[in-house]
Amino acid sequence: MKEEHFVKLKEIVSNYLPDDVSSEAIQLESNFLEELNINSANLVDIVLDVEDAFDIMLENEDMDGMQTMADAQQIIQAKLEAK
């Protein structure tokens, strides 16, 4: 289940990678801004895509804690369980 979420999340995040970062670089511990070099403004778009893909809603506070792929995965898991 978790693996499935990771694949789905990776697919979303890869759309916002700069041209010189390959999607291979996306690991569970990857930091969005510092390691994947994603523009901070695009985090907002990633959240929206995640909301659509998992049919959940993320609050502002959830986004504040979302720095790595693992953070995002954990938040998604929690939201799905709370559904």
Next chain:
Amino acid sequence: MAVRVVVTGMGVCAPNGIGLVAFGHALQSGMSGINFQPELKELNFSCQIAGKPNVDAYNLNDYFTNVQLKGLNASGVVYGVMAGKDAWQDAGLSANTETPDWDSGIVFGTGILGVDKFREAIYKVDQGNVRRLGSTSVIQTMASGISAYLGGMLGCGNQVTTNSSACTTGTEAILMGYERIKSKKAKRMLVGSCSDSGPYVWGGFDAMRILPRNYNDSPAKASRPMSATACGFVPGSGAGALVLESSESARARGAKIYGELLGGSINSGGQRNGGTMIAPNSEAVVRCIRTAIKESGITPSQIDVINGHLTATTKDPLEIKNWSIALGRSGKDFPYVNSFKGLFGHCLAAAGSIECVGSLLQFKLGQVFGNLNCEDLHPEIKKVVDASRIPQKSLDIAPQIIAKASFGFGDVNACAIFKSYNK
């Protein structure tokens, strides 16, 4: 002989004061113009507060004809016309009724104009009802609507245009007018900028999550430039306007003079080396300030006051650091710094012009205006500037030279240097 450019008139429509007297008083005494906006709450905004000029108390017939007011639904046009006409009158000029004044022009900027009117139009168009748009849909929503309205009201016959460079717009308009006078293509330029109010302008920033969301029940504390607890800018709106004039023309007609615009600089960081669509390239900021100082024929040590861009985001400490590098000054030797955004938020395209009016009022009132909401200075700022240089209350110190900078999305910068006027 080189042309000198002076400021002979000003007008302002700001969230914490309309007109020079009310606005000056609000800046002197630290009065906030940021309020809870019920409509933003209804629309589920995270940030439900904003700075919005209270024009309801004014008779718009003093500024517009009845026909012009019919169907007028463009707040930026209202703010811009109020500020622009007030500035013209304050300069002792009257509308040219017969022939246009070929020596007077306008550069009045905006980011987006008449969004509420545009919304009306979109609904009608989508309903297949385009014939019901009326005659003013275009003039209220074209970016240059604001300079077009003012141009007709005042009868200006020189260049009449609108510039747009995000939050740099206002300061850029002032420098564009300056250059036109300096190059002897005009004698007088009405310069300034306006920004619409409302959810359609502010929504995009709320979506970017760069606005404060924990101050909906304490709006006056929300805008915290230079504070350790700064958490985003409060959206604002309004307009500011200046009449720039060659000193020769000003003297010839015995006009009062608020100050001299010594020079300035406009550049871009090219979205390289740390610069992005929404973040500044520090090298460009430093160059912009240094070039403005050089063009003005002063030395960095002569600057008494900096009116920063300082929006109350995490970028404030970086801006202070860039000023320090550009001027080669720090600690107790640093100029006084203020940001008026603590009082009325970030008026976006109107920010630069409203803040230039405020900066110049410091000459007139012989004061350095205080800051609001930075009693807890950011530790990174304290490392660069002594706390005594960031006044919490207005100081009775008459500045001689003030540097004003504005920065905007797109990695664009503008810096203007004003001097108190000595004949």
